[in-house]
Every structure is written in C-alpha cells, then in structure tokens.
Amino acid sequence: xxxxxxxxxxPDHVVFDIVSYGLTFIFGMxxxxxxxxxxxxxxxxxxxxxxxxxxxxxxxFSLNSYQWVFKSPxxxxxxxxxxxxVTVTGTALSxxxxxxxxxxxxxxxxxxxxxxxxFYFFTTLFNGGLVPWYILCTQYLGFKxxxxxxxxxxxxxxxxxxxxxxxxxGIPYEIIESAKVDGAxxxxxxxxxxLPVATPLIATLGLFSALTYWNDWxxxxxxxxxxxxxxLQYFLQEMLGSIEALKQLIxxxxxxxxxxVTLPQAGIKMAMTCVVVGPIIFLYPMIQKYFIKGLxxxxxxG
Amino acid sequence: xxxQDKPLKTANSVHKQGFMKEVSANKLLLLMLLPSVLxxxxxxxxxxxxxxxxxxxxxxxxxxxxxPWCGLSNFKFLIISDKLWPLTRNTLLYNFxxxxxxxxxxxxxxxxxxxxxxxxFKKAFQSFMFLPYFISWVVVVAVEEAVFGYxxxxxxxxxxxxxxxxxxxxxxxxxxxxxxxxFRVWKTTGYGSIVYMAAxxxxxQEMYEAAEIDGxxxxxxxxxITIPNLVPTMFIMFLLAVGNIFRGDFGMFFQLxxxxxxxxxxxxxxxxxxxxxxxxxxxxxxxxAAGFYQSVLCFITIMxxxxxxxxxxxxxxxx
Numbered sequence: 001x002x003x004x005x006x007x008x009x010x011p012d013h014v015v016f017d018i019v020s021y022g023l024t025f026i027f028g029m030x031x032x033x034x035x036x037x038x039x040x041x042x043x044x045x046x047x048x049x050x051x052x053x054x055x056x057x058x059x060x061f062s063l064n065s066y067q068w069v070f071k072s073p074x075x076x077x078x079x080x081x082x083x084x085x086v087t088v089t090g091t092a093l094s095x096x097x098x099x100x101x102x103x104x105x106x107x108x109x110x111x112x113x114x115x116x117x118x119f120y121f122f123t124t125l126f127n128g129g130l131v132p133w134y135i136l137c138t139q140y141l142g143f144k145x146x147x148x149x150x151x152x153x154x155x156x157x158x159x160x161x162x163x164x165x166x167x168x169x170g171i172p173y174e175i176i177e178s179a180k181v182d183g184a185x186x187x188x189x190x191x192x193x194x195l196p197v198a199t200p201l202i203a204t205l206g207l208f209s210a211l212t213y214w215n216d217w218x219x220x221x222x223x224x225x226x227x228x229x230x231x232l233q234y235f236l237q238e239m240l241g242s243i244e245a246l247k248q249l250i251x252x253x254x255x256x257x258x259x260x261v262t263l264p265q266a267g268i269k270m271a272m273t274c275v276v277v278g279p280i281i282f283l284y285p286m287i288q289k290y291f292i293k294g295l296x297x298x299x300x301x302g
Numbered sequence: 303x304x305x306q307d308k309p310l311k312t313a314n315s316v317h318k319q320g321f322m323k324e325v326s327a328n329k330l331l332l333l334m335l336l337p338s339v340l341x342x343x344x345x346x347x348x349x350x351x352x353x354x355x356x357x358x359x360x361x362x363x364x365x366x367x368x369x370p371w372c373g374l375s376n377f378k379f380l381i382i383s384d385k386l387w388p389l390t391r392n393t394l395l396y397n398f399x400x401x402x403x404x405x406x407x408x409x410x411x412x413x414x415x416x417x418x419x420x421x422x423f424k425k426a427f428q429s430f431m432f433l434p435y436f437i438s439w440v441v442v443v444a445v446e447e448a449v450f451g452y453x454x455x456x457x458x459x460x461x462x463x464x465x466x467x468x469x470x471x472x473x474x475x476x477x478x479x480x481x482x483x484x485f486r487v488w489k490t491t492g493y494g495s496i497v498y499m500a501a502x503x504x505x506x507q508e509m510y511e512a513a514e515i516d517g518x519x520x521x522x523x524x525x526x527i528t529i530p531n532l533v534p535t536m537f538i539m540f541l542l543a544v545g546n547i548f549r550g551d552f553g554m555f556f557q558l559x560x561x562x563x564x565x566x567x568x569x570x571x572x573x574x575x576x577x578x579x580x581x582x583x584x585x586x587x588x589x590x591a592a593g594f595y596q597s598v599l600c601f602i603t604i605m606x607x608x609x610x611x612x613x614x615x616x617x618x619x620x621x
Contacts, residue, residue, distance in 0.1 A: 053454035129593030132352020
C-alpha cells in the first residue's frame with residue numbers, strides 16, 4: 001500500500017493518518033521514555049534526585065552514582081565476567097546442539113527422522129514441571145554453584161532446533177549427495193558444507209540464545225549462592241530487591257530505618273541498570289534486523 | 303523402519319540384520335543426535351517421570367527413590383489449602399487478558415506501522431516498540447521504579463507538582479491487574495506485531511487497488527480487507543497461546559509481584575505458588591502436587607487446541 005501514488009489525501013485518509021501516527025507516536029514514546037529516563041537519571045546528582053526524583057530534564061549533572069557503583073568494582077566485574085562467559089559458552093553450545101540435531105532430522109535419507117522428531121517434540125507438549133527438574137538438578141546432577149547450572153538448562157531449546165530443521169530442509173539435498181559420492185562423511189558434510197551456507201540461521205539462533213543467556217537471572221537464583229559466580233542480572237535483582245524490602249519497611253511506618261540510609265540509592269539503581277542493559281542497547285541497532293529475519297525464518301511449519 | 307527393503311521383512315532374522323545394517327549405515331548421524339538425545343532424556347524425560355513425586359512424601363536425605371509413597375495426601379493438603387481454585391483462575395484470567403489485549407495491540411500497530419508512509423518515522427518507532435523485548439524482567443523492575451516508584455518515580459513527582467497525593471503501588475493491590483497487563487503489553491507488542499506485519503505483506507495488493515477504484519475509504523479497506531486476511535494468523539496465534547494458558551510467566555510475576563504479600567492477593571499464580579512452596583522445602587509435597595496438576599492441565603489444553611487447529615486447518619497444526 002505504501003507504494004501507491006496519492007495525488008491528494010482524502011478526508012478519511014487524513015483522519016486515519018492522525019490516528020495511526022498519533023497512537024504509534026504515543027506507544028513508541030511509552031516504550032522509549034523509560035529507557036531515556038533511566039539513562040538520564042543515572043547522571044543526576046544525589047541532591048537533585050532527593051529533591052525532584054527522576055526527571056526527564058536533568059538539573060545537575062553528576063557522575064556520583066557511577067562512582068558509587070564502581071566504588072568496590074570487584075563484584076561488578078566478576079558479575080560481568082560471569083555473564084559474558086556463560087553467554088558465550090552457552091550460545092555456542094546451544095547453536096551447535098540445535099543446528100546439529102536439526103541437520104540430522106532434516107536429512108531425507110535418515111530413516112528414523114520422524115520418530116526422533118516426535119521424541120524431541122513431545123517435550124514441548126508435556127513436562128514434569130519445576131519441582132522434579134529442580135530436585136534432579138540439585139540432588140542428582142550437583143548443580144549448586146557451578147557455571148554449568150547457568151549454561152545447561154537453556155542449552156537446547158527444542159523450538160530453536162525446529163527452526164534449524166526447517167531451515168536445513170531448504171538446503172538442496174544434492175549438495176549432501178554429491179559430497180557423499182566424493183567420499184565425505186556425515187560429520188564432515190555438516191561442518192564443511194552445511195554450516196557455511198547456514199550463516200543466517202546461525203546468526204539468528206545465536207542472537208536469540210545470546211539474549212536469553214544475557215538476560216537470565218532465574219537459573220542463577222535457583223542454583224548459585226556463591227557471590228563470585230553470580231551473574232549481572234542477579235546482581236541487579238538483588239540490588240533492586242533490597243531497596244524494595246526497605247520500601248516495605250517504610251510503608252509499614254518504621255521510619256527509623258531511613259535514618260541509617262546514607263547511600264544515594266535512587267541514582268545507584270539507575271546507574272546499575274545502565275551498566276546491565278548498556279551492551280544490549282548499544283548493540284540493538286545492529287542486531288534488530290536479525291531478530292526480525294529470525295521470526296520469519298521460524299515461521300515455517302515444524 | 304526399513305521401509306525401503308520391504309521384502310527383507312518377511313523373515314525376522316533377516317529383518318534384524320537389515321536394521322543393524324541401517325544403524326551402521328547411519329552411525330555418524332546417530333552419533334550427531336546423541337548429545338541432544340541425552341540432553342532431552344536427562345532434562346525432560348526424567349523430570350516427566352519425576353511427577354511421581356506428587357505421590358511421595360519427599361525427604362531430601364532419602365532422595366527420590368528412598369522417600370515413602372503417601373498416596374493422595376499431597377493433593378489433599380493442596381485442596382484443603384483452598385488455594386487451587388484462586389491460583390488456577392488467576393493464571394487463566396491473566397493469560398487470557400495478555401492474549402486478548404496483546405493481540406489487539408499487535409494487530410493494531412502492525413496495521414498502523416504498515417500504513418505509515420514517512421520512512422524515518424516508521425523505522426524509528428518500530429525500533430522503539432521493539433526495544434522492551436530485549437530487556438529482562440529484572441530491568442523492568444528498574445523501569446517500574448523510575449516510572450511508578452513512590453519516592454522518586456516520575457508519575458508521583460508529577461502528581462505532587464499538580465498538588466495531588468502520591469500513589470504507592472507497592473502497598474495497594476487494586477491497580478495491579480491493570481499494571482500487569484500494561485507491563486506485559488509494553489514488553490511484547492513490538493515483537494508480536496512482526497508476525498502480523500509479515501502477514502500483511504503477503505496480502506494481494508490488487509484487492510486494495512480494486513477497492514480503491516470502487517470508492518472505498520481507508521477504514522473500509524482495513525476492516526473489510528486487511529483484518530479478514532489476518533484472521534487465519536490471529537486464530538493460529540490465539541490457539542498457540544491458549545495451549546499454554548495454564549502456564550504463567552514466572553519471570554514476570556516473580557519480578558513484579560514477588561513475595562509482596564499485599565500484591566499477592568491479586569497477583570498470585572500457579573507458578574509463583576509452586577516456587578514458593580518448593581523453596582520453603584517443608585512444602586515440597588504440595589509443590590509437586592500443584593506442579594503435577596499444572597502439567598496435566600497444560601497437556602490437556604495443548605492437545606485440545608491442537609486438535610482444534612487440525613480441524614480448522616491441518617496445515618497449521620503443530621504435528
């Protein structure tokens with residue numbers, strides 16, 4: 001419809017444009033402003049925050065909040081390191097597992113592909129729920145305080161495997177056949193021939209998984225109590241949470257707690273949030289289009 | 303198995319040989335499946351067997367096999383607690399609200415963005431709407447603080463400057479059903495609308511041209527052409543979401559509602575209850591009973607909706 005040449009806009013179109021531009025503007029701003037507010041507030045001075053709270057137009061610029069955040073930087077750097085380590089290894093593992101499985105299930109000459117597909121797919125229909133899984137992980141697999149407990153639980157999302165399988169089905173079988181005639185084995189074919197032509201798939205799956213790992217706090221909360229192994233999101237959750245608890249105390253009228261508070265918490269919370277989401281927002285313009293593409297890659301039936 | 307060599311199937315021993323032959327012919331492919339097969343067995347199939355915990359009096363020291371059976375007593379406690387119905391109702395109603403409001407927003411903005419002709423505006427605002435999808439629910443809590451926070455939140459600052467009283471959303475459960483829907487829709491609309499934009503791109507343009515020549519206005523074109531053409535996609539998205547209607551978004555409810563007893567009055571869902579009962583560990587029997595109940599409910603709804611999808615249009619069914 002966009003390509004239509006309009007000589008003059010009819011009245012109904014003018015009304016429609018007002019509605020569509022208007023609502024899109026309002027909702028788009030509702031999505032953007034909170035991020036701007038957090039960013040700007042992280043640079044506000046303590047006194048301005050105490051007086052005026054979070055504001056769209058900052059009064060006094062200050063790096064004070066960031067100085068507090070990085071006052072004892074060991075924990076933040078550790079959390080950053082842990083998040084990056086888990087994200088990188090987890091993404092690599094997850095992409096490898098889902099493409100490798102998808103490749104085998106997409107092979108027309110693999111006789112048990114339907115049986116195995118059902119075997120994987122059934123797990124999306126029925127699952128045992130949180131409790132048996134948690135007991136298995138903690139009591140039998142020894143997941144307490146290990147990096148692996150933040151990597152493995154998200155290493156093989158069946159849905160990603162189905163996307164991979166659908167994508168691989170689109171790769172001409174002749175490629176595999178001719179390679180087999182030349183004497184290449186199945187593993188070699190996968191790594192040397194299939195993966196290089198599946199880069200859009202790898203990019204999409206990789207980004208989806210990387211985002212999942214980067215944003216994970218759940219597995220960290222369940223399995224990791226060692227402060228040296230906790231990740232960024234969990235660190236932020238703890239920071240926001242303890243202030244939440246404080247707020248509840250205030251709400252109950254125990255105002256004496258307030259006297260002991262010397263931390264400029266309002267600014268620290270915002271600065272810490274910026275530290276956590278910074279990399280994602282920074283990469284956002286570059287990765288956005290891959291996400292949009294990825295959604296349409298996966299739109300084929302499983 | 304062995305569909306290609308049918309004549310071999312006549313004799314059992316020969317068939318077995320054929321099977322072993324096929325295994326050895328595909329040994330590398332099977333080897334490539336091995337890691338994910340093991341993964342799925344360990345992390346999905348074993349926990350499926352673990353639903354039997356619901357019928358056991360679990361004891362951490364004795365483990366899964368050592369703990370004694372206790373019949374239906376876990377379920378009895380669960381039913382006596384009188385929690386099951388409100389939890390199920392909340393899970394269902396919140397998910398239903400998310401699905402309906404979400405779909406209206408997603409379809410609406412897909413149509414609006416598609417009709418917007420100003421390129422930079424379209425691109426910029428689509429990016430803004432997509433932005434909240436990229437953050438975790440932990441960060442949403444920071445957003446909540448900045449916008450609705452009692453002391454420093456921008457809305458309360460605004461209320462004060464207008465001479466009105468501050469609103470403390472952390473001690474008042476009334477606005478939460480609305481707030482939960484708001485946060486949910488805020489986070490997922492941009493992402494969800496992409497599916498519908500792809501569907502709109504697939505609509506035959508000639509229909510619009512013909513309708514325009516016939517003197518239709520834009521509202522008629524949207525309600526008579528665009529939306530009817532989106533109905534199949536909407537229907538499928540709806541049924542897919544309905545399949546999971548008894549599984550709440552734990553991350554969202556845990557971060558926004560958490561353990562705040564006031565907010566739990568309106569915001570408690572099955573997943574939160576199971577988590578709380580589990581970590582308090584004295585209640586692990588009740589947690590697994592509730593988990594069993596939820597798993598069975600989910601399975602039934604998924605099977606039912608898929609059956610419906612198949613009936614409606616076999617091409618869209620999941621399997």
